[in-house]
Amino acid sequence: MASSIHTNCSRSNLRKTKQNTHTYVHLDIDTSTMNGFLTKASVLFITTATTILLKPASAGNVVELHGSGTTNPSKCIWHIMERMQEQAKKPLHMTYRAVGSGQGQTEFLGKDSDYIPYTDFGAGDIPMSNEDWTALDSTQNSMLHIPFVLGAISVFHSVPDVPNGPGGLNLTDCVLAKIFKRDITTWDNAEILENNPNLDVEEGLRINVARRVGGSSSTKSLTQYLHKSCPDVWTEDLVGKKIDWPEGTLECDGSALMTACIRDNEGTIGYIDAGHGHNENLVEIELENYDKKFLSSKTASENGGIAAAAAALGKPDEDFSEVDLLDQPGEFTWPIVALSYLYIRKDLTYIEDPDTQALLVSFIKALYDPNFINDCIDLFGFSTVNDITREDVYFALDNDLITTSTEEFKFEAAGDENDKDHQGDYYISAKRRSFAEYERTENEGRIADLEAEVASLRSMIESMPIHVDYDDDDSNADAALGIAIASIVMWVFAIMWFGFLQKKVIHKDVDEGSLVSDINVPGTNGHGANGL
Numbered sequence: 001m002a003s004s005i006h007t008n009c010s011r012s013n014l015r016k017t018k019q020n021t022h023t024y025v026h027l028d029i030d031t032s033t034m035n036g037f038l039t040k041a042s043v044l045f046i047t048t049a050t051t052i053l054l055k056p057a058s059a060g061n062v063v064e065l066h067g068s069g070t071t072n073p074s075k076c077i078w079h080i081m082e083r084m085q086e087q088a089k090k091p092l093h094m095t096y097r098a099v100g101s102g103q104g105q106t107e108f109l110g111k112d113s114d115y116i117p118y119t120d121f122g123a124g125d126i127p128m129s130n131e132d133w134t135a136l137d138s139t140q141n142s143m144l145h146i147p148f149v150l151g152a153i154s155v156f157h158s159v160p161d162v163p164n165g166p167g168g169l170n171l172t173d174c175v176l177a178k179i180f181k182r183d184i185t186t187w188d189n190a191e192i193l194e195n196n197p198n199l200d201v202e203e204g205l206r207i208n209v210a211r212r213v214g215g216s217s218s219t220k221s222l223t224q225y226l227h228k229s230c231p232d233v234w235t236e237d238l239v240g241k242k243i244d245w246p247e248g249t250l251e252c253d254g255s256a257l258m259t260a261c262i263r264d265n266e267g268t269i270g271y272i273d274a275g276h277g278h279n280e281n282l283v284e285i286e287l288e289n290y291d292k293k294f295l296s297s298k299t300a301s302e303n304g305g306i307a308a309a310a311a312a313l314g315k316p317d318e319d320f321s322e323v324d325l326l327d328q329p330g331e332f333t334w335p336i337v338a339l340s341y342l343y344i345r346k347d348l349t350y351i352e353d354p355d356t357q358a359l360l361v362s363f364i365k366a367l368y369d370p371n372f373i374n375d376c377i378d379l380f381g382f383s384t385v386n387d388i389t390r391e392d393v394y395f396a397l398d399n400d401l402i403t404t405s406t407e408e409f410k411f412e413a414a415g416d417e418n419d420k421d422h423q424g425d426y427y428i429s430a431k432r433r434s435f436a437e438y439e440r441t442e443n444e445g446r447i448a449d450l451e452a453e454v455a456s457l458r459s460m461i462e463s464m465p466i467h468v469d470y471d472d473d474d475s476n477a478d479a480a481l482g483i484a485i486a487s488i489v490m491w492v493f494a495i496m497w498f499g500f501l502q503k504k505v506i507h508k509d510v511d512e513g514s515l516v517s518d519i520n521v522p523g524t525n526g527h528g529a530n531g532l
Contacts, residue, residue, distance in 0.1 A: 063090055063355040065363060068097035069104020069123030070217055071255065072273045073149050073340045076376035077123070080366050083375075087432045088409070090425045092359065101125050101217040102241055105132070108343045115141045120351055120360055122343035125151075125217035126241075127320030134319075144316040144396055146342035147389055148367040149382040150306050150325075152274035152297035153221045153336040156282035158262050159187055159201060163283070170195040170286045170294045173229035173327075173335070179269060180209055180226065181233060182246040187267060195294070210261035210270030213253035215241035217338060222271045225326045225336045229290075273338070274298075275381030289335045290327050297334050305332035306383040310339055313389050316396040317346070339385075342367070347402040354405040361397055362409035362428070368393065369411060371430070 067077070074096060081094040099107075101124030108122025109115065109132055127145055128136075136143050155176065162169050171179075175191050178184040184191060187205045212219045220241040226234035238244075252261035255272055259280045262270045269285070274297040277284060286294040289305075300306055309325040325337040342364060348357040366372040368390045376382045384390075412422050412429040422429055 061091075061355075062093050063353065063359050065092070065094045065120050065356055065359045066097075067095075067104075067119050067121040067123060067342075068099050068107050069343075070101040070125045070340060071098040072125050072151055072217065072338060073123070073376070073380075073382065074098035075380055076149060076373075076382060079375055079379070080363070080372050083372060083437075084363065084366060084428055086434045086437050087428045087430055089423070089427065089429075089432065090355075094359075094363070096123075100215060102215040105343070109136070111135075115139050116350055117345065120356060123341065124343065125338040125340050126220060127323055127339075127341060128343065130319055130321040133321060140347075142317065142346045144344050144346060144400065145314075145318075145320045146316060146344060146364055146367070146393055147310070147313060147339050147385050148342060148364075149340050149373070149376060149384060150310055151338050151340065151382050152300065152306055152334045153218050153225075153271060153338055154274035154277055154297045155222075155269060155271050155285045155287065156262050156277045157269045157285055158266055158283065159199075159205070160266060162199070165296060165298075166286070167198075168283065168286050168296075169199070170288070172288045173226065174233055176285075176287070177226045177230040177233040179207055180211075180222075181238070182209065182248060183233070195288075205267050208261075208265050208268040209245075209249040210252045210258055210265075210268050211245050211249050212242075212258065213251045217241065218271055218273065219243065221326070221336055221338050229327045229335070274301075278381060287335055289333055290329045291331050291333070293331060295332065295334075300332050300334035301381070301383060303332035305330060305334050306337055307386060308333045309337035310385060310389075313339075313385070313392075315392050317400055346400055349402060349404055354403065355407065357403045358405040358407050358409055358426075361401070361403075361405075362411070364393070364397060366411070371411070 065081075077096045081096060085092045085094055104119075104122040104124050105126075105128060107118040110117045115136065127133075128143065133143070155171070157169060159169060171192070172195065175184065175195075178191070185207055187199070187201045187207055188203055193199060220239070223234065223239045223243060227236055227239045250261050250265065250268065250270075252258040252270060255276045258270050258272045259276070259282065262268045262272075262282055263280070272282075274284070278298065284296045284298070286296050288294050289300075295305075297306070308330045309328045313323060314320060320341070323339070325339055327335045328337075344360065344364070348360065351357050351360070368384075373384055377384065407426050409426050409428055412427055412431070414430075416422060417429070417431055421427075
């Protein structure tokens with residue numbers, strides 16, 4: 001048999017190359033090693049069949065976009081990605097790995113791969129260091145910082161019988177520093193009581209300090225704040241994403257474990273992003289800000305005090321390493337504010353698919369579109385950046401990027417639904433919906449109504465006058481019957497509540513090990529394998 005066709009069917013010699021829009025497989029075949037079992041015809045058949053199988057569909061190609069980074073705005077990112085996938089005509093597959101700011105920067109930088117990123121974008125609650133930013137710039141791999149949401153890092157506690165809000169627990173910066181440093185170890189310490197004269201706790205009630213274990217942007221923000229506001233107590237060696245904590249602290253890595261540490265251990269204090277803490281109904285400490293006002297992050301947010309910390313930011317292509325949002329002046333300014341960034345390269349041509357380049361730009365624009373980002377404000381408690389920052393980002397996207405994309409994913413504006421051109425492949429339309437999204441929206445309204453009913457019933461039961469005369473058996477029986485009836489009614493509502501929760505389609509934090517109810521299969525536009 002002619003030796004011009006060589007066969008070596010080891011996996012290492014099977015490789016794919018892209019030519020135009022087709023994928024081809026090249027086989028080096030040495031027929032002398034096949035012991036006569038293959039003929040030229042069979043080799044031709046295998047090669048042809050393999051090429052056909054690996055050839056992508058022309059119109060239905062899935063456009064992929066993948067990022068990784070900070071956990072704080074992960075729910076916001078997932079939510080916007082999901083909505084874009086549901087509303088797109090062209091099948092999209094968008095993912096985000098919530099692995100922390102440090103790992104997000106590592107995968108974006110790609111130092112060990114000649115500065116070729118492992119992702120299409122990175123994300124973090126800290127800007128790129130001057131060293132890394134300069135290294136990228138010097139290798140012709142300039143980047144953009146894309147600031148998109150602000151969140152408060154707050155401190156929560158589980159001191160018994162202490163309420164939220166005014167009348168709650170007040171702490172100054174230096175008292176907080178001494179607590180986290182374990183210089184103050186009980187809640188009846190004189191320095192704590194100085195600003196909390198009505199605090200009534202058990203004598204010698206121990207303070208448990210909950211803290212993160214791995215590298216965390218929340219840890220960095222808290223420790224930077226403590227050092228900036230009280231440097232004599234919290235020294236520079238105790239600043240960073242990961243520090244050497246004093247002995248006797250509770251190791252609570254991740255938002256879910258931090259919540260459990262605070263809630264399950266009486267007298268515990270810990271730090272977490274404020275939105276998560278509020279959603280978990282943790283009790284927040286009132287911190288003293290730069291203007292010497294005690295306030296909660298909720299009060300700050302209601303008065304514009306989160307966004308006030310980021311009043312002046314640089315241009316997206318500038319070095320952000322000196323940006324400081326901590327302990328800024330202002331009556332309602334919150335002292336510990338984290339700014340979440342996307343990291344992208346100016347030159348996007350390292351991303352092979354031009355449609356992915358276009359999708360990345362549109363995803364970034366969605367982070368500033370009220371139709372998308374307002375969900376993150378309402379659902380997760382974030383604040384948006386100011387108009388100047390938004391305009392700077394839009395200018396950079398339109399003028400600073402190098403792409404090979406000739407298309408643009410556009411968002412259909414309200415009132416433009418009758419334009420037939422919006423049925424095009426690159427239009428994202430709110431009129432396209434999946435049944436999972438429809439069901440979720442319907443259930444959210446039902447659950448809100450049910451929550452109001454349960455709250456009203458609880459208030460009514462708590463206000464019911466129940467007189468118990470322990471010398472009168474009939475009164476005892478009546479009281480017991482009344483309590484039993486109230487209990488049954490509450491259980492009925494609880495069962496109804498549980499039923500609604502089971503139907504509600506939600507995504508929970510991956511760290512909490514939850515299942516995802518609605519499965520979005522790439523190429524099916526969220527409608528399942530049969531497109532129903």
